[in-house]
Amino acid sequence: MSRMEQRTAGVPTLKRLPLYLRLLRKMKEQGEEYASGAVVARELGLDPIVVRKDLAITGAVGRPRLGFPMDEIISAIEDFLGWSNTSDAFLVGVGNLGRALLGYQGFEQHGMKIVAAFDSNPDIIGTKVHGRPIMDIKKMPALAKRMHVQLGVLTVTASVAQKVADMMIEGGIRAIWNFTPTTLVVPENVILQREELASSLAVLSHRLLVEGGRKS
Amino acid sequence: MSRMEQRTAGVPTLKRLPLYLRLLRKMKEQGEEYASGAVVARELGLDPIVVRKDLAITGAVGRPRLGFPMDEIISAIEDFLGWSNTSDAFLVGVGNLGRALLGYQGFEQHGMKIVAAFDSNPDIIGTKVHGRPIMDIKKMPALAKRMHVQLGVLTVTASVAQKVADMMIEGGIRAIWNFTPTTLVVPENVILQREELASSLAVLSHRLLVEGGRKS
DNA sequence: TAGATTGTTAATCGATTAACAATC
DNA sequence: TAGATTGTTAATCGATTAACAATC
Structure with a gap:
């Protein structure tokens, strides 16, 4: 329930997160405000369900029809991986x-x-x-x-x-x-x-x- | 049944095979004539069952109590990976x-x-x-x-x-x-x-x- | 023979895939 | 409202782990 506890992810999920992060950062640079799991999946040639589950594990919350607010989803992945600080x-x-x-x-x-x-x-x-x-x-x-x-x-x-x-x-x-x-x-x-x-x-x-x- | 058809292996198995190969080549250099899956597992810190299954997929045949004849097991892995010829x-x-x-x-x-x-x-x-x-x-x-x-x-x-x-x-x-x-x-x-x-x-x-x- | 190891069959575990209700 | 997308629950698939008989 609480936002405190860090969820754990399987190795396959962990290996995909940096791919999402790289793409999302690029999309942000291009001025996108929202990113949907569907688009990420298409862009990387992955199954949308996989992307949805992976993103869910970071604790990010998306909005139906819109996707995830760009800054939130990027931060969520960074935090999850411990990449907010090098x-x-x-x-x-x-x-x-x-x-x-x-x-x-x-x-x-x-x-x-x-x-x-x-x-x-x-x-x-x-x-x-x-x-x-x-x-x-x-x-x-x-x-x-x-x-x-x-x-x-x-x-x-x-x-x-x-x-x-x-x-x-x-x-x-x-x-x-x-x-x-x-x-x-x-x-x-x-x-x-x-x-x-x-x-x-x-x-x-x-x-x-x-x-x-x-x-x- | 036939030796003709190439079995297929999962990715995890494929990734472990080179580790076995490297160790086995080293053991051969040291003059060992047989290698048991048990020893390979111990040396690499893996579960013996995993090693046994992986080796089985290459088609190599071992002898209870002794293990695999060194040259045979090395060739089996090389052939399986297509590494017999570079x-x-x-x-x-x-x-x-x-x-x-x-x-x-x-x-x-x-x-x-x-x-x-x-x-x-x-x-x-x-x-x-x-x-x-x-x-x-x-x-x-x-x-x-x-x-x-x-x-x-x-x-x-x-x-x-x-x-x-x-x-x-x-x-x-x-x-x-x-x-x-x-x-x-x-x-x-x-x-x-x-x-x-x-x-x-x-x-x-x-x-x-x-x-x-x-x-x- | 005794015992370590192989090879195989069954059980468990986790990841992927499928299905669908909830939502903006 | 209609429809795309999220989030979740269930089904499938494959890998790992466990158990055990066969063998030299």
Whole structure:
């Protein structure tokens, strides 16, 4: 009943919410005052029922015939995801992928701000990449603690992934976004999110093999 | 009954298969002759029943008490995913992310070989990145056709994504791995796989917000 | 033989899809 | 009012989990 309790959503719903948010922000920029789930569904090629249920879970209330007031629905999604305020993050491992992520402009619109990056290579320590300072990895745990950084982006070589994850945990980091193929072992209270490109490729390959069909 | 027909698997199963494959290859390197689903499950932190079912779908046959002969189970997964032979791929858009993907060594072990990259920037056309030639995007469709390239990796700016996807399709490319936030419109017979970092971040953010818990 | 593991069948759970009443 | 859209309840579908017989 109360607006206090945060509803929980399934993973499929959570994965769709950013798509809605991106579209809604664009529509707002174009001056739209209302957005209906029906239009969102059409635009993204989704089933309207799915969109309706997803939006309902954020607690937003729409008006029959009109849809959702633009500002309300955008705020509802942002609040639900915790994206009303960005969280500071540290990135560790400034290789190809690390650089690419540092260069990606979009994260701040998705609740995350990478404030510093770390590496062990003395050649790049002290330099800047896309405006962010590269510091000695040894300084990371203490700095994480001092700055109360909660989020760690792990883009190191697989062989040192566990060691660096341990350092992140030592620094009080509560969630690790793991871009390495290493299966990390972490305490119960640390959140892991693995980014597995091979998994996506597997879905694609299998489709290419059995269908010639289409989806998503 | 027959070994001919390719079974189909759900997306969750497809996403786990590469994890098994990576572990099994490592175990093989270490000289193991058999691999049991039980051990795989333990090592990856998964439920043994899930692993058993996943492996069953590849058509591999195990022996009670021993597990699966290493070479057989590895081949079964590779065959199932179509990874016994790598597919040639074109990458279009040599920005930060494109460069990172070109630098990633692992794709060839996952069924994909990026043989060339394309861009519109004259400053980088004619150069090489991680051993692959960067060519003029204008030449891409004809070259795709001539080389019978089936797979396109899309790492361009969002604003030109649809245009470049159209060029890929013109070149006969059958599957597009889309790293842009653009919702592409493609013919029925073209396979789309979207890589959505914002979605992963949403799952992570939401967990950080409601739990302090752990998963995956 | 004893026991760990496979392979299969049944039960549970959650997400998607369908149906429809309520509303502006 | 008429009709598009919301919000909710029910039905279907598929994945996960549980149980257990078969086997080396």
